[in-house]
Amino acid sequence: xxxxxxxxxxxxxxxxLLPHREPMxxxxxxxNIDPMKSAIGHLKITTDKFYVQGHFPGQPVxxxxxxxxxxxxxxxxxxxxxxxxxxxxxxxxxxMSVQNARFRKPVMPPCDLYLKCKVDKIKxxxxxxKGEAYCNNEKMADAEWMATIVDRxx
Numbered sequence: 001x002x003x004x005x006x007x008x009x010x011x012x013x014x015x016x017l018l019p020h021r022e023p024m025x026x027x028x029x030x031x032n033i034d035p036m037k038s039a040i041g042h043l044k045i046t047t048d049k050f051y052v053q054g055h056f057p058g059q060p061v062x063x064x065x066x067x068x069x070x071x072x073x074x075x076x077x078x079x080x081x082x083x084x085x086x087x088x089x090x091x092x093x094x095x096m097s098v099q100n101a102r103f104r105k106p107v108m109p110p111c112d113l114y115l116k117c118k119v120d121k122i123k124x125x126x127x128x129x130k131g132e133a134y135c136n137n138e139k140m141a142d143a144e145w146m147a148t149i150v151d152r153x154x
Contacts, residue, residue, distance in 0.1 A: 001032075001040065001114060002032060003031070003032050006032040006033060006034065007032075007033040008029060008030065008032075009029065009030045009033070009081065010028070011025070011028055011029070014027060014028075014077050017077050017080035017088075018073060018077055018080065018093075019092060019152075023049070023050045025073070026043055026069055027043055027070060027073050027074050027115070028042050028043055028044055029041070030074060030077050030078065030081070033078065033081060035081065035082035036082045036119060036122070037118070038078070038116070038118045039074060039075075039081075040074075040114055040115065040117070041070060041071075041073065041074025041077070041114070041115035041117060042112060042113070042114055043070055043113045044110075044112055044113075045062055045108075045109040045110065045111045045112070045113055046109050047109045047110065052109055059108070060108060060109055061106045062106075062107040062108070062109070062113070064101065064103045064141065067103070067107060067113070067140070067141050068101055068145070070113065070115055070133075071115050071131045071133070071143055071145060072093075072095045072145060074115045074117045074131070075093075075119075075127070075129045075131070075145070076093035076147060078119070079093055079127055079149065080093065088149070090151060090152045091149050091150060091151060092149070092150055092151075092152050093147050093148070093150075094147060094148055094150055095145060095146075095147050096126070096145075096146040096147055096148050097145060098143055098144070098145045099143070099144045100142070100143060101141070101142075101143035102141060102142050102143070103141045104139055104140055104141060104142075105138065105139075105140050106140075107133070107135060107140050107141075111135045111136070112135065113133055113134070113135055114133065114134045114135070115131055115132075115133050115134075116131055116132045116133075116134070117129055117130075117131045118130050118131065125148050125149045125150070126146060127147050127148070127149075128144070128145075129144065129145050129146070130142075130143075130144050131143055131145070
């Protein structure tokens with residue numbers, strides 16, 4: 001799944017592209033970056049993550065809404081990485097809509113979640129994506145979503 005010959009960025013670089021910080025930063029790495037086209041987000045899921053501690057006690061599961069957020073962050077990092085840094089320095093990427101989200105199997109820690117994100121269409125400031133989430137080479141979820149790039153309001 002991971003191609004070592006393709007660009008990869010780690011958390012420190014992701015923090016330069018996204019405004020998210022712990023505990024809401026939901027991607028650790030971005031692999032296989034093909035600017036303006038695709039990338040694979042990665043998140044190590046552990047039992048100490050806030051979103052699994054109470055969901056569900058005794059059998060922790062990553063909530064589907066957090067998988068969708070991880071998709072969005074992976075796609076936002078891809079968009080920010082793809083564009084000229086001067087264009088995105090005072091911008092934010094906002095999720096606009098989610099369609100056809102399907103959660104096939106529960107994502108339970110400990111595991112590595114890989115989020116394949118593909119740009120489906122770009123029209124101005126609106127980007128449409130398709131994605132699939134995997135653990136141990138098993139599809140756990142998939143979705144389509146749209147995001148827009150907006151000015152940051154300080």
